[in-house]
Amino acid sequence: MNPQIVYLDGEFMPMNEARVSPMDRGFLFGDGVYEVIPVYQRQVFEWAAHLARLKYSLKATSINNPLSDEAWLDMINQLIKRHDWADQFIYLQVSRGVQIPRDHMPAADLTPTVYAYTNPLKPVADHILQHGIxxxxxxxxxxxxxxIKALTLLPNVMAKLQAQAAGVDDVIxxxxxxxxxxxxxxxxxxxKDQTLITPPNSHKILPxxxxxxxxxxxxRHHIDLIERDIQQDELNSADELWLTSSTKExxxxxxxxxxxVGSGKPGSVWQTLRQHYQAYKNEILNPN
Structure with a gap:
């Protein structure tokens, strides 16, 4: 098996050879941002939207964007080509860089550390599609x-651990x-009543x-959609609830x-949107 190749600060190398300084602010402070990007049929999915979010996170944290738009995409495509998987997901991370000595106040002349790798993107298990989570x-x-899609994910990790301890798959x-x-x-x-409801974009959620x-x-398919705040007590009477992400759809x-939740089975609106989602992927990936 060929070694897994990663990108680190301008170079491609085997993962087990990659080294980041212990004085990197990403390691010491969680001072950085990241993106996770799905790849289907060796093609990057919704790249423009992911790039826009990455640039938003960098600007919001005052971290210099280390690459041009073209260089970002070229690096990702080179990672894809170096691996055999048809479906992958790219993880890329930008920290503010190495600073000696450690200081909460970032120095003005830091060079961001850029790290990226790819893994196989596995389809959602059939039992989840049939029975839900x-x-x-x-x-x-x-x-x-x-x-901001920031590196500081300890509360998210703690939530995952609480879900595991409770014998469930995830949390709201x-x-x-x-x-x-x-x-x-x-x-x-x-x-609720065939209407799709989701919290509006704000500082409280990731876009x-x-x-x-x-x-x-x-x-596009004339399904009623409302962006508004959802109160916790509304969840108890919901007809359907979904969680969405780049790697799980x-x-x-x-x-x-x-x-x-509802009938206790995956609902009809979810089934309809899932079909539309798969058709949309095929449309984007095979435009002819």
Whole structure:
């Protein structure tokens, strides 16, 4: 088996040879941002939207964008070519760079550290598509800039651990005011009376690319869609709930806090949108 190849600061190398300084601010402070980008049939999916979000995160954190738009895409395509998987997902990370000595205040002349690698993108398991996932609701203890795709993911990790301890697949995070934000690494959709409802983009949630695609498809196929705050007590009477992300697309939630969501099976609106999503992927990847 050929070694897995990664990109680090302008060079491609085997993963086990990649080295980052222990004085990198990404390591010491979580001072950096990242992106996760799906690749289908060896083609980057929704690249323009992912690049726009990466640039937004860099600007919001005052980290210099280390590459041109063309260089970003060239690097990603070279990673794809170096691996045999038809479907992959790219992880790329930009930290503010190495600073000696350690200081909360970033120096003005730092060179960002750029790291990227790819892994096989596996399809969602059949049993999830047939039976959905189980989740619990938890207090959202994250910071107030969840619109930035930042490296500082400890609260998300803690939420995943709580889900595991509860014997469920994931969580829905709820702010102190009772408004629902998102999952541990995903956006949330609720269906009520055939209407698709999702929290509006704000500092409380990440502007998800899969969320964006689903909204586009809902409008294209005349499915009612509303962006508004969702209160926790509304979840108990929802007909359907979904979590969406770039690597999982849309997952149907069939149990929340031990109680069935809707019929307790993946719902009809989710099934319809899933079909539209697969057709959209084929349309984008095979335009002729």
């Amino acid at each position: 189980k989740v619990i609701s938890l207090e959202d203890i994250r910071w107030l800039r969840c619109d 995070l709820v702010r102190a005011d009772g408004s629902v934000s998102e999952g541990s690494a995903s956006n949330l959709f609720m269906v 998800g690319i899969t969320r964006l695609v689903i909204e586009k498809l809902a409008r 849309a997952l149907p939630i069939t149990q929340l806090n031990g109680q069935a």
